[in-house]
Amino acid sequence: MIIGIDVGGTNTDAAIVSDEIKTIKLPNEAGIGGILKEISKEANLIEEKVVVSTSWPLNLIISKFSESRTLSLVIPGPGLNYSEYGEVLKGYVNHRGDVVEDIDEYEIAAIFRENSYDNVAISSKFSVRNGSLEDRVAEIVRNYVEDYRIALSHYAGGMNYPARIHTTVVNAKIRETVYRLTELIKAYAGDFYYFKGDGGIVPYTIALNNPSELYNSSPAAVALGAVYLTGEKNALVVDIGGTSTDFVEVIDGMPKIVEGIELAGRKTLIRCVDSVSIPFGGDSVVENGKLVPVCSKPIAFGGESFTLTDALNCAGYEIGDYRSSRKYECDVEKALNQFVSLAATTVREIGCKKIVGTGYLAPYLIPEVAKAAGVEYVIPDHYESANAVGVAVSRVSLTLYVRIDTEKCFAAYNGHTESCPFKPGSLPDDEQILEVAKEKVVEVAKKFGASEEELGKVRTVYFNSFTVVRGGMKRGVIADVIVQIEPGIRYGGL
Incomplete structure (x- = not known):
């Protein structure tokens, strides 16, 4: 039995997946604690595997990006002007992973x-090859700021230093929120996993160090859920939520992925699904017969504003307290046509032959959207909680950045140095190095509780190696490798 939870903009969905699927939906007013209490009536949260998807901490911070006072401490090394990225500190780790210059504690x-800060981002240029300077700076910073408000760049990975700095700033801004959410979930579920924006899951301990990986996790979840529930490998998932409608293209059974997205005007290292959204959903308010990008609880569910959901009730459907919706006079045809037209236009622009409709309004709107777009459609069982189903059936996915230097007998995994897996001065070939990297990422995954059957294929994201020659003699090999346990669906589908 696996429990998947997705915290959306309006509702929180849960799916308990075993031989059968049971789903639960609650408004966000009930909080994550509310959904966990409901699940506990059906399953033992401590004994079962729990996976949580949520984009809202990141969405909240991005909307108020400049309001959070972040101190960015950068350690670029000599000869480089990175003052526009933050406070430049003394200290230097060179390209070989050697600490050439130490930090200055008094400078920090x-x-x-001189100032106080809400959170701190610490970024050293070559920290993915040796993160010790970042760790030392963090020890000092903890005298002024709590640990859960500090982010280190070597957890974000990647050699693009400016992008890693900005990713670390994002992590610093959201780390406290994710930490507090984690503590709340642990009170009910014990150890659990977070669902990432690329469709994989990671132990919460890993997500806490790089929480920006949660970005766009809800669209990724609904895409995997749609694939699992329908068996469709190539389609466009159209998820009608409360605040917006998301469009996610599925290719060969996996959502389309985009690398290095921009947040707050700067490139990051975030990898997530490539989704398109329109700002209308079931909670979108109707004013003068027209949808406006403002959300409110529908009258049919105890609210006071006339919404798209209420318009559907006036058109003859029976959603919630439909009689309350029909007490209001409104040009519903105009509002419904507006939504269908915009959604159909988006479908045509993306291009597809079939759409999979999900979200609680799917049965009422998807047939009209498909007709207007000239495509086929399918609406699966559990359409209203496909996002939570996707979370539950996803696989563990980890990315490992590996640096091996046999001349120095040195190895680093995501910035943490260890003894070299090869003898000093040895000359392993590419296949041997790749095998070590792949074995290491599987070892890390199993350390966090992943079983063999949960792990997908390990793919090589990047590989580069060269032989070190000094005095006409081969002294060793230096290699940079990025390997990833691919995200995907744990089971074959229904």
């Missing part, structure tokens, strides 16, 4: 004497 203390 002086910064905090």
Whole structure:
């Protein structure tokens, strides 16, 4: 039995997946605690595997990006001007992963004497090859800021230093929110997993160090849920939520992925599904017969504003307290046509032959959208909670950044140094190096509780190696490798 939870903009969905599927939907007013209490009536949260998807901490911070006072401490090394990225500190880790210059503790203390900050991002240029300087700076910063408000760049990975700096700033801004959410979930479920924006899951301990991986997790979840529930490998998933409608293209059974998205005007290292959204959903308010990008609880569910959901009730459907919706006079045809036209236009622009409709309004709107777009459609069982189903059936997915230097007998995994897996001065070939990297990422995944059957294929994302020659003699090999346990669906589908 697996329990999947997706915290959306309006509702929180849960799916309990075993031989059968049971779903639960609650308004967000009930909180994550409310849904966990409901699940506990059906399953033992401590004994079963729990996976949680939520984009809202990141969405909340991005909408108020400048309101959070973030101190960005950068350690670029000599000869590089990175003052536009933050406070430049002394210290340097070179390209080989050697600490060439140490940090200045008094320099860091002086910064905090002058100002106070909500959170701190620490980024050293070559920290993915040796993160020790970042760790030392963090030890000092903890005298002024709580640990859950500090983010280190070597957890974000990637050699693009400016993008890694900005990713670390994003992580610093959201880390406290994700930490507090984690503590709340642990009170009910014990150890659990977070669902990432690329469709994989990671232990919460890993997500806490790189929480920006949660970005766009809800569209990723609904795409995997749609594939699992329908068996469709190539389609466009149209998810009609409360605040918006998301469109996610599925290719060969997996959602389309985009690398290095921009947030707050700067490139990051975030990898997530490539989704398109329109700002209308079931809670969108109708004013003068027209949908406006403002959300409110529908009258049919105890609210006071006339919404798209209420318009559907006036058109003859029976959603919630439909009689209350029909007490209001409104040009519903105009509002419904507006939604259908915009959604159909988006479908045509993306291009597809079939759409999979999900979200609680799917049965009422998807047939009209498909007709207007000239495509086929399918609406699966559990359409209203396909997002939570996708979370429950997803696989563990980890990315490992590996640096091996046999001349120095040195290895680093995501910035943490260890003894080299090869003898000093040895000359392993590419296949041997790749095998070590792949074995290591599987070892890490199993350390966090992943079983063999949960793990997907390990793919090589990046590989580069060269032989070190000094004095005409081969002294060793240096290799940079990025490997990933691919995300995907744990089971074959229904």
